[in-house]
Amino acid sequence: MDIVDIATPDFVEVDADERLGKIRAIFEREKPTGVVVMEDGDYVGVIGEKQLVRSRVEDGTKASAVVKTAPRIDRREDVREAARMLVEGDTQIAPVYEGEQLYGVVTGDAILEAVLENLDAITVGQIYSEDVVTVGEKDRVGQAINRLRENDISRLPVVDDRDRLAGIVTTHDIVEFVVRDEDRQGKRDRSGDADRMLDLPVYDLMSSPVLTAEPDETVEAAVERMFENDVGGLVVTPADGEDVIGVLTKTDVLRALTFTEEEHMDVQITNVKLLDTIERSEIVSALTEVVDKYQRMQVHHAHLRFHEHKEKLRGTPLLACQIRLRTSHGQLAGSGEGYGADHAFHVALDKLERNVLELKGINADEKYRGQLLRKLGEL
Secondary structure (H helix, E strand, O other): OEOOOOOEOOEEEEEOOOEHHHHHHHHHHHOOOEEEEEEOOEEEEEEEHHHHHOOOOOOOOEHHHOOEOOOOEEOOOEHHHHHHHHHHOOOOEEEEEEOOEEEEEEEHHHHHHHHHHHHHHOEHHHHOEOOOOOEEOOOEHHHHHHHHHHHOOOEEEEEOOOOEEEEEEEHHHHHHHHHHHHHHHOOOOOOOHHHHHHOOEHHHOOEOOOOEEOOOOEHHHHHHHHHHHOOOEEEEOOOOOOEOOEEEEHHHHHHHOOOOOOOOOOEEEEOHHHOOOOOHHHHHHHHHHHHOOOOOOOEEEEEEEEEEEEEEEOOEEEEEEEEEEEEOOEEEEEEEEEEOHHHHHHHHHHHHHHHHHHHHHHHHHHHHHHHHHHHHHHO
């Protein structure tokens, strides 16, 4: 399946110098799927409606300040490759070209709607993210904001004193709270207001009850729930409890569309533009070398995510790198930080390698224990 029937010409083209107030008015009046930003006839990036609505940037700001860089996708591109490009570009909307002519846009939601019926073949348990970051309901909002920023995520499951699911807090919740607070208090002296908000307990901002999914249900049912409730993700809990065991997002589902059954390792990189000092081929080679240390383990998919911090050393930015493998023995992960992509990747790779070797040792111990018990049983 290609995206020829998924892409839509329902977009508006604006100049990079256009003011956000006018762009907001365009969304309200014409309700386009997205806005494509151009500068002197050249493509610059895109602006999605949710991105604009959730932005607190003032109306007088230029479009170039909030534009999102997104890859150009050919109108006849395969849907799997289009999904890969959206994930690796860390975007939910991208421009679609027919030759050198801008045709329209394609969104992650449009792709998921087109393949929805096919998603009954996979379960939530096969693709959800296990390395979930949570926050306590008594923790401060400032702590939640730091975790969202440090992990480059948009939602945090909230847990109670027993680590049971109590609610969820998102970047949208925080922005909405700040906007409501500003509207309520008007233009009075706001010195100290930021500190007061950061000290509030997460309980005051979180949403409850939480939309959830169970590992055994189909991805089709989970995605339908996301569409019905206009959310980008669900918290994964076991059928018999309220423990948080992971999260499933629309991006996880898009990523699953790119999985292959080929013999070579399928490697996907989010924020691939940050690969300044290392090539994709070097990453694949290094990952293969680590995985080969445990030959009984088969890797179905590898995902790397780079995130840039503001800190720099001699002009080189501090990057965070997260590596996640989906294997025949479950999920394995490693993360680390370093200056430049090469450094950050190898710090994360070292941690991943330790986890692979630890898993190998555990399974070897279990095998030895089984052999010993069998010998004892023969006595």
